[in-house]
Amino acid sequence: MNVLKRVLVKEVLRMAFRDINKNTTNGQRDSVHGEFGLCEDWHSVREQVQVWLNDQDNESVIRKLLDGITVGTKWNKSSQIDETLLDNLLSFLRGQLVYCIDKVVSSSYLTQEFLSERLANAGCLPMFGFPTRVRNMYTRWPRSGNPWPPSSGVIERDLEVAISQFAPGSEIVKDKAVHTACGVVELAPQGSRVVSKPGFVPDLNHGNPSPMGICEHCQAVVYLPGTNNPAPGGVVPDIQDCPICQNHAMRCLDAREPRGFISTLSPKDFEGSFDWSPRSSRPFLGIKDINAQQKQVNNVCISSFADEIISINDNGGKGGFDLQKAKVFDNNYSGVYAEDNDGQNVTVGGPSFRIALLAKRHTDILLVDIDNWPQGVFANPTTVEGRSAWYSFAFTLRMASAALLDVDASELDAGFRVTNKHGIPSGSAFLCDKLENGAGYSSWLGQEENFKNLLIQVTDDNSISIFSRWMDIKHSNACDTSxxxxxxxxxxxxYHGLLDWRLGMDMIRLACDQNAKVDLTSNWGHRENPWQNVVGCTTSRITKTMENLGYKTHINVGGLNVYIHKRPQILIERHPLWTDEHPVYQKIVMLIKEKYPKHMIIPMNPFVAIRRPADYV
Ligand SMILES: [Zn+2]
Ligand SMILES: [Zn+2]
Known part of the structure; x- marks a missing residue:
C-alpha cells in the first residue's frame, strides 16, 4: 500500500470505529487496547465496519478525508480531487479492506495484540504514533509508574540493534557503569504502580506460530509450521531436511520478538574495558509467495514489493539463549525470563527454553536476480565463493544506490535470498529500506529506467564511478579481497571476510550483459582484468604460496595457471565462479590428462587460495 492509501485507511477506520463505538451499548471500547481494539475482537466488528464503508451517507465523509489528505499533491489540482483516484480508493475500501484486515488478523507471521499496531506492522497503516521499534533495557527495577518511562535506569535501542546489544550476556556501558544484559520483560505503568508483562511475543507459555528455519548448507530462510511448545533449553535445536537444497542442514529456530530487556540489575564499575558486542544479527528475507511483477533490465530480473525483513540473533549458531522464569529481588513477576547469571538480583528456576531473538520490519524490498548465466559460470549459494559473489553484488548495488539517490548508505540494507529454481538452490540479491514501512528508495530503484541508471552509475568509466575508483591502479594493486x-x-x-570487490564487479558486469566474459584473463573494456593483479605474474602471492605448499612446477596452459605437485596432484587455477562445466576448463583438463595421466586434477581459485591456502595442501 502506498503512503496515501495507508493514511486514508487509518482515518477511515478511525471514523468507522468512532461511529460503531458510539452505538455500542456496553460503552467505550477500551482505549488501552488501541483505537481499533484487540485483534481477537476484530471478528465481532468486521460486519459493522463493512456496513459503515458501504453506507452511501459516509461517502461524503470519505471524500472530505481524501480532500484533506491530498491537498497540495498532484491528485488535488485547484481544490478538485482526482475523481478516478476517489473511485479506485472507494472500491478498494468497500471491496477489499475488510478482507485485507481478515488476512492480517489471521496471519501467523504477525504477533501484535492490538489491531492498530498489527495493521501498521503489516504495512496497512502509517507507522506514525507507533513507537514499536524502540526497546528498553531496565538496569534498575522501577518502583513507580510515574514518570514513565523512568527518568533513569533505562537504556533505549532500536529493536534490531537491541537484539544484539541487549542479548543475554552482552555488556553495555552507561554512566560509568557496565551493565550485563540477562533477560527479557515488558514493564508498563498502571496508575502509580508498575506491572510486568510477557517479555516475548508470543509468550513462552505458548508454542511458536511461525518458527524460522535457516539452512546451514544453502542459507535458505523459510517459515516453518507452528509448534505447540517452546523449544527446550540446554540443547542445540534439531536439524531438519531443507526444502530448498534437500540437505539435512536446516536449523529450526524458536525465534521470538522481545518486548523489553532486563540487565542483571547489578552494574559493575567501568574500568576502561568491557565486552563490546558488535551487531550479531543479519537481515534475512524469508520465502513467501509474493507475486510481484518481474521486470527485465539488461541481464537481470528485478521486482519490488513490500515484505518483512527479519533479523535473528541465534547466539552465534547455538539456536538461541537458554531462558528460564526469573525472580527479581526474590519476588515473582510474571513474564520475566532470564539466562542463569552471576548476579544475586535476577535469579532463575524451572524449565529452560532455547529462544532466538527476532526483529521484524515491514518495508520496501528490491529483489535482483541474474537472468542468464553463461555456460559454466554460476554463483552457487552453497559455496563460499557463491555467497561472497551474492553479498559483494548486493553491497555494490547498495553503495551505488546510495550515490544515485544521494542518501547515506545506512538508509539501505542489503543481503541475498535463496530459493529453489529449476531444482537447485539459487540466489537473488536484495536491497531494502532501513525505515519501517519504507522510505520509497527500493520501490523507486525497482523502476526499469532507474535500475538501468543504477547499473550505469556503477560501470561508467568516468572518474567518479565505482568502477573507475576500484579499478584505479593504487587500489587494485593493493586490495586482494576488499x-x-x-x-x-x-x-x-x-561480512568483511567474505566481501570481494572483483567478484562484486564480475556480478555487475554479468548483470549488464549476459555475454560478459567472466574469467581471470580477458580485458574489462579497455582495462586489464583486475584478477591479473592477484594471479598474473610469476611472482604473485599465490604462486609463492603454492611453491611453499610443494607445487614446485608452474606452467601456463591456455591462459590458466597450472600447479604441479610430485604427489602426483595438479591444481588448475580458474575463476571462482567457474563450474566443472566451463568449456575452457574442460578443454584444459583434457590437455592435462593427456600429458599427466597419473595425476589427480583439482580445480583451485584465487578467492580460496588467498583466504585459505591450506585447502590446497
Ligand atoms: Zn538448504
Ligand atoms: Zn578495496
Whole structure:
C-alpha cells in the first residue's frame, strides 16, 4: 500500500470505529487496547465496519478525508480531487479492506495484540504514533509508574540493534557503569504502580506460530509450521531436511520478538574495558509467495514489493539463549525470563527454553536476480565463493544506490535470498529500506529506467564511478579481497571476510550483459582484468604460496595457471565462479590428462587460495 492509501485507511477506520463505538451499548471500547481494539475482537466488528464503508451517507465523509489528505499533491489540482483516484480508493475500501484486515488478523507471521499496531506492522497503516521499534533495557527495577518511562535506569535501542546489544550476556556501558544484559520483560505503568508483562511475543507459555528455519548448507530462510511448545533449553535445536537444497542442514529456530530487556540489575564499575558486542544479527528475507511483477533490465530480473525483513540473533549458531522464569529481588513477576547469571538480583528456576531473538520490519524490498548465466559460470549459494559473489553484488548495488539517490548508505540494507529454481538452490540479491514501512528508495530503484541508471552509475568509466575508483591502479594493486576504500564499511562488518570487490564487479558486469566474459584473463573494456593483479605474474602471492605448499612446477596452459605437485596432484587455477562445466576448463583438463595421466586434477581459485591456502595442501 502506498503512503496515501495507508493514511486514508487509518482515518477511515478511525471514523468507522468512532461511529460503531458510539452505538455500542456496553460503552467505550477500551482505549488501552488501541483505537481499533484487540485483534481477537476484530471478528465481532468486521460486519459493522463493512456496513459503515458501504453506507452511501459516509461517502461524503470519505471524500472530505481524501480532500484533506491530498491537498497540495498532484491528485488535488485547484481544490478538485482526482475523481478516478476517489473511485479506485472507494472500491478498494468497500471491496477489499475488510478482507485485507481478515488476512492480517489471521496471519501467523504477525504477533501484535492490538489491531492498530498489527495493521501498521503489516504495512496497512502509517507507522506514525507507533513507537514499536524502540526497546528498553531496565538496569534498575522501577518502583513507580510515574514518570514513565523512568527518568533513569533505562537504556533505549532500536529493536534490531537491541537484539544484539541487549542479548543475554552482552555488556553495555552507561554512566560509568557496565551493565550485563540477562533477560527479557515488558514493564508498563498502571496508575502509580508498575506491572510486568510477557517479555516475548508470543509468550513462552505458548508454542511458536511461525518458527524460522535457516539452512546451514544453502542459507535458505523459510517459515516453518507452528509448534505447540517452546523449544527446550540446554540443547542445540534439531536439524531438519531443507526444502530448498534437500540437505539435512536446516536449523529450526524458536525465534521470538522481545518486548523489553532486563540487565542483571547489578552494574559493575567501568574500568576502561568491557565486552563490546558488535551487531550479531543479519537481515534475512524469508520465502513467501509474493507475486510481484518481474521486470527485465539488461541481464537481470528485478521486482519490488513490500515484505518483512527479519533479523535473528541465534547466539552465534547455538539456536538461541537458554531462558528460564526469573525472580527479581526474590519476588515473582510474571513474564520475566532470564539466562542463569552471576548476579544475586535476577535469579532463575524451572524449565529452560532455547529462544532466538527476532526483529521484524515491514518495508520496501528490491529483489535482483541474474537472468542468464553463461555456460559454466554460476554463483552457487552453497559455496563460499557463491555467497561472497551474492553479498559483494548486493553491497555494490547498495553503495551505488546510495550515490544515485544521494542518501547515506545506512538508509539501505542489503543481503541475498535463496530459493529453489529449476531444482537447485539459487540466489537473488536484495536491497531494502532501513525505515519501517519504507522510505520509497527500493520501490523507486525497482523502476526499469532507474535500475538501468543504477547499473550505469556503477560501470561508467568516468572518474567518479565505482568502477573507475576500484579499478584505479593504487587500489587494485593493493586490495586482494576488499578494504575500506571499496566494499567494507562499518555496517557490513560481519561480512568483511567474505566481501570481494572483483567478484562484486564480475556480478555487475554479468548483470549488464549476459555475454560478459567472466574469467581471470580477458580485458574489462579497455582495462586489464583486475584478477591479473592477484594471479598474473610469476611472482604473485599465490604462486609463492603454492611453491611453499610443494607445487614446485608452474606452467601456463591456455591462459590458466597450472600447479604441479610430485604427489602426483595438479591444481588448475580458474575463476571462482567457474563450474566443472566451463568449456575452457574442460578443454584444459583434457590437455592435462593427456600429458599427466597419473595425476589427480583439482580445480583451485584465487578467492580460496588467498583466504585459505591450506585447502590446497
Ligand atoms: Zn538448504
Ligand atoms: Zn578495496
Amino acid at each position: 578494504c575500506n576504500l571499496c566494499l567494507r564499511d562499518f555496517y557490513n562488518s560481519m
